[in-house]
Amino acid sequence: MSEDVLKKVISHAKEYGFIFQSSEIYDGLSATYDYGQNGIALKNNIKEYWWKSMVQLHENIVGIDAAIFMHPTTWKASGHVDAFNDPLIDNKDSKKRYRADVLVEDYCAKIETKIDKEVEKAAKRFGDSFDKEMFLKTNPRVLEYQKEIETALSRLAKSLTDNDLEDVKKLIEELGIADPISGSRNWTDVRQFNLMFGTKLGSTADTATDLYLRPETAQGIFVNFLNVQRTGRMKIPFGIAQIGKAFRNEIVARQFIFRMREFEQMELQFFVAPNTEMEFYEKWKQTRLQWHLNLGMGEENYRFHDHEKLAHYANAAADIEFNFPFGFKELEGIHSRTDFDLKQHQEFSGKKLQYFDSERNESYIPYVVETSIGLDRMFLALLSKGLKEEQLPDGTERTVLKITPALAPVKAAILPLIKKDGLPEIAEKIFDDLKLDFLVEYDEKDSIGKRYRRHDAIGTPFCITIDHDTLADDSVTIRERDSMEQKRVKITEIHSIMSKEVSMTSLLKNLL
Ligand code: ATP
Secondary structure, three states, rough: HHHHHHHHHHHHHHHHOEEEEOOHHHOOOOOOOOEHHHHHHHHHHHHHHHHHHHHHHHEEEEEEOOEEEOOOOHHHHOHHHHHEEEEEEEEEEOOOOEEHHHHHHHHHHHHHHHHHHHHHHHHHHHHHHHOHHHHHOOOHHHHHHHHHHHHHOOOOOOOHOOOOOOOOOOOHOOOOOOOHHHHHHEOOHHHHHHHHHHHHOOOOOOOOOEEEEEEOOHHHHOOOHHHHHHHOOOOOEEEEEEEEEEEEEOOOOOHHHHHHOEEEEEEEEEEEEOHHHHHHHHHHHHHHHHHOOOOOHHHEEEEEEEEEOOOOOOEEEEEEEEEEEEEEEEEEEEEEOOOOHHHHHHHHHHHOOEEEEOOOEEEOOOOEEEEEEHHHHHHHHHHHHHEEEEEEEOOOEEEEEEEHHOOOOOOEEEEEEOOOOOOOHHHHHHHHHOOOOOEEEEEOOOOOHHHHHHHHHHOEEEEEEEEEHHHHOOOEEEEEHHHHHHHEHHHHHHHHHHHHHHOOOHHHOOOO
């Protein structure tokens, strides 16, 4: 069923110019995608929402745009050369490759579905008197399932932290995990695989320098920490935000744009005084959750997942997970990165990366709280939750993309009812009036019903129809996407209605 939803999202994304496979005429390149005409508009709107919520709404956050190429020592200092690995395992029969940790996590997710089923059954049996929390705490079968999950995940966390790959394999065997495709349990040993893409800088082979494509945008912020702090006269606590491409040679890149080899991140590094990081970590967890909830996709579709296994740089970490068509998965990470990165860069570069705190009257290396969200995953969240198939009262069906109007690719469609009698001229005038402030589309082809459907499918919040009455009363019909209600309004009112309903300002206001 959920696979069906994902399939629909993928074909809809292609049919309506959101996402194409990269180099499709050459049969594509795996896990690489291109954004089409509507895709880029939606993507830019997500970026604007994120960027303004960070940089414009916080006086102590500024933005930068660092290069993708960085000095190769950056990645030694950050730990990526030595530790940016995924444990991989191959199935000897199917020859398919998997991430060993993901196999265990998927196994646990299946047990969690069993728990959900028990809850569902009990809710039916007990009716109104059902107490879910109590049930989860006391039902023996549920408790057993929970224990199974906990045991598996904590053992995985321990063996990965100890780099005990033999034990990871043993765990997979003991849990009886089979290849999801072939059902075979014939596994190779687990090996570590570095995820960074290498490339070369320089014209001749012997003088060329080995470079990496950045696997995260964060390091571009860290190496510029002092540049920004000094030139911007920033006082701690303050943040640096960045949106940019990152590259990872993912072992298994599946699930459409959820896991790509080239993707975009929106990251904030927030610099704080030592020993204050936990307070800011908690604060950013809440701030980021509010940013998501403001999009109206339903509180029940988000949850925090606190990490058991912490990355080498972190002293606390949580994911905001979203209910994708294939279940709850990481959408955003919030990490307390300690002073690890700046300390490492100070050591490897030999340059002091310290901040003088005039209130404390001391110099220190700041601590960092990071929020890091994948732009493409956010895109997938919006597309997969927003896409609805609806039965209409007249027996027909429509496919509609219900996303918050401020993020919709096209804000309004301007539709002359027919192509003559002066209607196109009025429509063009309305189009010219709106285009300075909003991305609008003029569309005169096909019946009005077909044009409505086309715009429902790309999530256009308003369709503005110009008909013969317009000639007499200077009014148009505005149809709202979700309710399909139609209202007659004066041409002179259109701009202010749009400003109220579809502007980024109205979305941002709720965050204050
Ligand atoms: P995962 O566990 O899913 O591999 P991660 O924990 O490695 O993700 P981070 O390093 O925390 O991810 O990166 C921050 C964010 O960047 C993630 O929350 C995700 O939204 C996004 N991201 C990471 N890898 C990819 C990818 N291959 N494709 C698309 N987005 C990604």
